[in-house]
Amino acid sequence: MKPVMLPQAFFNRDTVTVARELLGKYLVRREGDLVLAGRITETEAYIGRMDKACHAYNYRRTARTETLFAPPGTAYVYLIYGMYCCLNLVTELEGEPAAVLIRGLEPRMGMEQMAQNRYARPAETLTKTQRRNFLNGPGKLCKAMNITRACNGLPWGSPELAVYDGLPEGFPVPPEDAKPLEIHVGTRIGVDYAGEDAKLPWRFWLSGERK
DNA sequence: CTTCAGATGCTCT
DNA sequence: GAGCATCTGAAGA
Secondary structure (H helix, E strand, O other): OOOEEOOHHHOOOOHHHHHHHHOOOEEEEEEOOEEEEEEEEEEEEEEOOOOOOOOOHHHOOOOOHHHHHOOOOOEEEEEEOOOEEEEEEEOOOOOOOEEEEEEEEEEEEOHHHHHHHHHOOOHHHOOHHHHHOOOOOHHHHHHHHOOOHHHOOOOOOOOOEEEEEOOOOOOOOOHHHHOOOOEEEEOOOOOHHHHHHHHOOOEEEEOOOOO
């Protein structure tokens, strides 16, 4: 199967649907000749129209949330806890502030570079625990792929950041990726401040994921 | 395996 | 000034 970048229309849909359907797709990060990629294993939906957990709840428009009002597929990257970045992809019609948070990946391309970005060491020197928890968190995957606030607002179609169905030419998809997806549903992480909305079943992950 | 303190700076009130 | 869509390393079970 030939790899194709998801069309922008993929993101111009209900956010919860997009979050579910992003599982198993490939996040591809490019910087010059460098190509990094990972299979998406965990996502969460955030919908400003009615969701207290969303930064743009009730259409709140500030310098930070401005990106959430951008066209579908736009990258929304923000700093959290003063140290880590989180990557989201904007969803729904332009002007509807909503996005999917990418919470977890399995590494597929550029393992060596990602190990350097994350631990400043060769991949072969990583411990079992480091290897097992390599990209299973929103801050971890951004660190590994050098996704920073400089990526905030990147429009859909930018080579620097894209989501593919399949891996780029020359990189065979592992057989395990061809198996049918087993999707789990649960509540979102770290949004207790959102009251009742914290109970919404808007987190999705593939079996095999830890946590 | 688990819990837990501490890091660190931006965002909004 | 308070709080945050997190992570790490150390210590204990």
